[in-house]
Amino acid sequence: MKPLTVIARYTPGTGSDAVLRSLARSPLVDALLLVSPEPHAPTVAGARLLPAESLRSRRVLDIVLNAARTPYLLLFPDGAPGSIEPRAFERMVDAAQSTRSGMVYSDYYEGEKEARVPHPLCDYQQGSVRDDFDFGAMLLFSASAAREARETYGLVPDVRFAGLYDLRLKVSIDSPVMHLPEALCTCPARVVGPAAQEPLFAYLDPRSEAVQKEMEQVFTDYLGKINAYVPGSRLKRIDAGQTPFPVEASVIIPVLNRKETIAEAVASGLSQETTFPFNVIVVDNHSTDGTTPVLGELAARHPALHHVVPVRTGLAIGGCWNEALRSESCGRYAVQLDSDDLYRTPHVLQLIVDTLRDGSLAMVIGSYTLVDFTLEEIAPGLIDHREWTDENGHNNALRVNGLGAPRAFATALMREAGFPDVSYGEDYAASLRICGEYKVGRIFESLYLCRRWRGNTDSRLALDAINRNNAFKDGVRTAEILARQKMNREVG
Numbered sequence: 001m002k003p004l005t006v007i008a009r010y011t012p013g014t015g016s017d018a019v020l021r022s023l024a025r026s027p028l029v030d031a032l033l034l035v036s037p038e039p040h041a042p043t044v045a046g047a048r049l050l051p052a053e054s055l056r057s058r059r060v061l062d063i064v065l066n067a068a069r070t071p072y073l074l075l076f077p078d079g080a081p082g083s084i085e086p087r088a089f090e091r092m093v094d095a096a097q098s099t100r101s102g103m104v105y106s107d108y109y110e111g112e113k114e115a116r117v118p119h120p121l122c123d124y125q126q127g128s129v130r131d132d133f134d135f136g137a138m139l140l141f142s143a144s145a146a147r148e149a150r151e152t153y154g155l156v157p158d159v160r161f162a163g164l165y166d167l168r169l170k171v172s173i174d175s176p177v178m179h180l181p182e183a184l185c186t187c188p189a190r191v192v193g194p195a196a197q198e199p200l201f202a203y204l205d206p207r208s209e210a211v212q213k214e215m216e217q218v219f220t221d222y223l224g225k226i227n228a229y230v231p232g233s234r235l236k237r238i239d240a241g242q243t244p245f246p247v248e249a250s251v252i253i254p255v256l257n258r259k260e261t262i263a264e265a266v267a268s269g270l271s272q273e274t275t276f277p278f279n280v281i282v283v284d285n286h287s288t289d290g291t292t293p294v295l296g297e298l299a300a301r302h303p304a305l306h307h308v309v310p311v312r313t314g315l316a317i318g319g320c321w322n323e324a325l326r327s328e329s330c331g332r333y334a335v336q337l338d339s340d341d342l343y344r345t346p347h348v349l350q351l352i353v354d355t356l357r358d359g360s361l362a363m364v365i366g367s368y369t370l371v372d373f374t375l376e377e378i379a380p381g382l383i384d385h386r387e388w389t390d391e392n393g394h395n396n397a398l399r400v401n402g403l404g405a406p407r408a409f410a411t412a413l414m415r416e417a418g419f420p421d422v423s424y425g426e427d428y429a430a431s432l433r434i435c436g437e438y439k440v441g442r443i444f445e446s447l448y449l450c451r452r453w454r455g456n457t458d459s460r461l462a463l464d465a466i467n468r469n470n471a472f473k474d475g476v477r478t479a480e481i482l483a484r485q486k487m488n489r490e491v492g
Contacts, residue, residue: 002030003093005068005143007055008076010034012043019080020044028089030070035060058155058163065147072096073141077164081108081137081185088184092140095178102145102175103168105135109186116186122467124177127477129222130401131165131215134470137187141167145175153225162214169222212387219399220392228398228484232391234491235439237360240332240410248276249353250331250411254320255339256285259294261451266298266305268342272349279304281329282339283320286313318419318426325415335408336427342449343406344369352408355441362413362438363431365404368448375449384444393442394435398477403431406448413438420476424469429476436484 006023010016024032024046032047035055052060055077064073072093088106096104105124109116121134149155149170156166168177223229251269255262262282269280284295284307292309299307306329315323325334333356335349343349348366355364367384371377385404387396397403407427417433419426434440461469 001070002028003070003072004029004074004089005031005033005064005070005072006074006076007033007035007064009055009079010036010049011079012036012038016080017043019083020047022084023080026089028093031068033064053160056161056164058157058159058166061155061163061167065143065150068143071143073143073146075139075141075164076137077139078137081187082112083186084138085184085186088138091180091182091184092138095180096140096142099176099178100142101178102142102149102171104140104178104180106138106180106184107182108136108138109183111186111189118183119187119463120181120467121179122471122474123179124172125474125478126172126481127398127474127479128177129169129219129477129481130399130474131162131219132401133474137185139168141171142175145171149173149175156214156218156221159214159218161211162218165215166218166222169218170225173222173226215399216387216392216396220395223395223398223484226481226485227488228481229395230436230484230487232394235394235435236362236437237439238362238410238413239360240356240412243332243412245332245411246329247279247331249274249278249333249335249349249408250324250329251278251280251337251349252321252324252334253280253282253337253339254285254317254324255282255287255291255295257287257289257291258339259287259290261340262291263294263298264342265337265339266295266302269337270302270304271346272343273346274350274353276353278331278349279306279329280337281306281308281324281327283308283310283323285310285315285320316421316423316426318423318430319421321419321426321430322421325411325418330411332411333408334411334414336406338405338450340451340453341368341405342375344447344449348406348447351443351447352406355443356408356410359439359441361441362410363434364408364441364443365431366406366408366443366447367445368405368450369446370452371449373451373453375451378452382446383450384446385442386444388442394440397432397435398480401473402428403435404442405450407431409434422472425473425476428473432476432480433483436480436487 006029021044023029033050034047035050035052037053039051092104107120110119121136153170253265282295284292295307299305310323333353352364369382419430
């Protein structure tokens with residue numbers, strides 16, 4: 001028996017017919033199924049058309065699983081790539097057979113012919129649960145593993161966008177997901193320049209609301225199946241008013257080489273109007289560009305500004321946060337302000353602290369508006385993470401790649417929990433740890449102006465840096481899933 005049923009999204013006139021014809025002629029391919037919303041006859045000999053919008057829908061996947069006669073299903077969810085390497089299918093099938101994997105995916109090349117370059121992907125781990133995890137162009141499923149997952153765990157019915165996401169999550173419960181670190185096909189080059197930033201916020205587009213609701217539904221069901229779902233009724237509130245602190249709140253600004261923006265950020269923090277005493281703590285991570293003398297001059301004029309230079313060198317942003325939290329000057333609540341950002345009004349700190357106090361909350365997360373260096377608003381504007389709900393935000397937080405800003409924490413709790421000493425995802429890691437056990441508040445109005453400019457730590461990153469960042473966040477999710485499973489076992 002030939003081992004493969006190939007299923008590909010099909011759009012006539014895109015130049016993919018030649019690749020599809022080669023798939024149909026492959027000695028390993030038993031059947032070629034083309035998924036297209038257009039009821040036209042495919043121009044690829046031997047192919048069968050399945051009229052449907054997408055092979056990401058539950059209905060289409062059920063048809064495929066019920067009809068396939070082969071041990072493996074090879075999916076091209078976004079259409080056939082530009083070319084496929086010789087023996088690519090053999091490599092994927094051999095890997096699936098030798099490791100008994102439920103899924104196999106591979107690296108790929110980007111570009112055209114001689115100009116193409118390798119595009120490595122991240123290894124899969126338990127925390128690789130975001131719905132936009134990059135599997136490349138080809139995804140091989142064991143048909144038996146997929147059917148067993150459907151029978152054992154059930155697939156969420158009637159989902160149009162999240163069916164494939166549901167299937168791969170359920171398959172991963174009992175079967176390995178294998179990453180082949182070799183490029184087995186070639187895809188068009190990715191977008192670079194300003195448009196490359198758009199994926200950071202694409203899922204927040206209001207047009208994606210229906211998609212996001214399905215993804216959350218599927219992910220919540222998955223957490224229940226693996227015993228990592230935390231009921232909202234179990235989240236704890238805190239009493240932050242017992243221990244004495246020098247002030248009620250501290251605005252925390254970690255900084256390294258931000259001479260251009262640090263004075264504005266400090267002024268924004270100091271300009272807050274409150275009914276309680278507060279201060280601003282700037283942790284200057286041994287800046288070398290003139291930031292340090294700017295801060296020294298400001299601290300000499302403003303007693304509420306505490307300029308802290310750590311004894312250690314080489315700290316990341318998370319380490320600077322830990323320095324601020326451990327400082328004797330730190331207030332009862334620690335509130336974020338990045339060194340190139342600004343609070344939107346003088347009333348932000350009061351609103352945040354009132355929200356923390358009134359709800360006896362461990363953490364509050366606000367909303368921000370994207371601006372350019374000159375503070376002019378840029379698309380997509382307000383980032384409010386309205387996908388968060390009181391009932392399920394703490395669970396869905398494991399699926400999304402960010403939670404919003406500014407963030408504010410109860411200092412006593414964060415002194416115990418701490419931040420990982422990294423400069424990407426340190427806030428996400430701390431927030432996940434808190435929201436798995438404690439009640440979190442959200443403010444959906446814009447509190448914060450977040451600059452997007454060349455100085456951002458995530459600006460125009462190279463692919464290896466993007467992969468490192470994604471792998472780090474996946475590792476954070478893995479640890480948090482394990483922690484929540486342990487809590488659930490202890491609770492019973």
